[in-house]
Amino acid sequence: MLPVLPLGPFVLQTPFLILIAGVWLGLTASERYAHRHVYDANRLSNLALASLVAGLLGARLSFVAGHPAAFTGNLLSILSPTPTMLDPLGGLFVGILAAVIYAQRKKLPLWQTLDVLTPGLAVFFIALGVAHLASGEAFGAKTSLPWGINLWGETRHPSQIYEILAASAIAVVLYRLQATIRWPAGVCFLGWTALTAFMRIFLEAFRGDSLIWPGGLRPAQIVAWLILVAALTLLGKRWPEVPPVVPPVSAPTEIQEGL
Amino acid sequence: MDSYPRNWTWITAGILLLSAAWIGLTTAFAPATTGGGVAFPRVGFTAPDFELTGLDGKVVTLSDYRGKVVFLNFWATWCPPCKAEMPAIQNLTLVYPPEQVAILSVNATNQDNLADIQTFVADYGLTFPILLDLDGNVNRTYQVQALPSSFFIDAEGQIQKVIYGGPLSEAMLRAEISRLVEELS
Numbered sequence: 277m278l279p280v281l282p283l284g285p286f287v288l289q290t291p292f293l294i295l296i297a298g299v300w301l302g303l304t305a306s307e308r309y310a311h312r313h314v315y316d317a318n319r320l321s322n323l324a325l326a327s328l329v330a331g332l333l334g335a336r337l338s339f340v341a342g343h344p345a346a347f348t349g350n351l352l353s354i355l356s357p358t359p360t361m362l363d364p365l366g367g368l369f370v371g372i373l374a375a376v377i378y379a380q381r382k383k384l385p386l387w388q389t390l391d392v393l394t395p396g397l398a399v400f401f402i403a404l405g406v407a408h409l410a411s412g413e414a415f416g417a418k419t420s421l422p423w424g425i426n427l428w429g430e431t432r433h434p435s436q437i438y439e440i441l442a443a444s445a446i447a448v449v450l451y452r453l454q455a456t457i458r459w460p461a462g463v464c465f466l467g468w469t470a471l472t473a474f475m476r477i478f479l480e481a482f483r484g485d486s487l488i489w490p491g492g493l494r495p496a497q498i499v500a501w502l503i504l505v506a507a508l509t510l511l512g513k514r515w516p517e518v519p520p521v522v523p524p525v526s527a528p529t530e531i532q533e534g535l
Numbered sequence: 536m537d538s539y540p541r542n543w544t545w546i547t548a549g550i551l552l553l554s555a556a557w558i559g560l561t562t563a564f565a566p567a568t569t570g571g572g573v574a575f576p577r578v579g580f581t582a583p584d585f586e587l588t589g590l591d592g593k594v595v596t597l598s599d600y601r602g603k604v605v606f607l608n609f610w611a612t613w614c615p616p617c618k619a620e621m622p623a624i625q626n627l628t629l630v631y632p633p634e635q636v637a638i639l640s641v642n643a644t645n646q647d648n649l650a651d652i653q654t655f656v657a658d659y660g661l662t663f664p665i666l667l668d669l670d671g672n673v674n675r676t677y678q679v680q681a682l683p684s685s686f687f688i689d690a691e692g693q694i695q696k697v698i699y700g701g702p703l704s705e706a707m708l709r710a711e712i713s714r715l716v717e718e719l720s
Contacts (some may be wrong), residue, residue, distance in 0.1 A: 413578075501555065
């Protein structure tokens, strides 16, 4: 675990740096995918930028709205560079909202845009696992299995490593499939969503920090199951529109480019 | 829907049933949250107890503050972000009554010196307990990797938030502490 990196008088938050790297690598992967699928990469970059900026602003404003008393008489604190004064859920909501508004204004095709964003999401989720490993968050439940790791005073499931392996496997499977078969628009995104939700349902059981409802139910599993229902239903509807086709023989040189 | 694949419905139903069964099965696993049973300097765990002597000679034990929200700050006089956030921490004493919130600051005295600490406390007009970690044991127990480091502990003695580094703004401190104070009532 390496939650911070002391650098003289400064303390760098390692997980935050890893997440920034994940966003950058994810965008690079999405731009490559966009080039290969004749999608305007500039529009993709603008969409991501609008969403990120709005998401950050939304996260801060949502934090302020949740704790108004803390800012009364000290309004300038709203502009404080403290990264902990962010509400992730509020930021996610505003970021998605900004992306939807931008996409509608620019008349971006919904399913193609989501497909182009998928490689980026796949890479970002790997980075998220690495960030959890660095911070020690999302830690595993106690175990006596031989591959358990000693963490926070107990031998635990290496849940962060499970998370990285699962996200990497999903990314590799999708990369292989999209490189060999031209799927109908939306299938790439919905496939990634379904696989990610399925993995979350499975892996959540090994977490040691889950929120638990009475009866032992984990809300994260319930939410992931509902997402899985939606993704599989939509996948079924998208699937038959155009039958998958194998790209022409000249395609292998493009396949080498990566996600 | 003419070309809707008949098999897809069965595949979907199978995957959903399988995952629902897993969700049901895993409710029987041991509770996943740590529940505060283990003392460890992490969110969700019980704050490790300690006993330290203050600058005023009084002995302070963390567990004596059960029932109150505790803001625990690790610092040293030579650390610039520690200096920057001290006025905000001092202001907390004006906002929260001592019956609700205890502010404890642990000085890494093994990396500091008493004369500097006394000057620092006088210069900043600090009124909360300044605890001296002479051998660095409490810093080690709390796995302090950077100064300042701050721990927000609820009335049950469970760590609710950890922040490595600083300086923390007063708004941030008040937001976190107020959230824990609201849980008191």
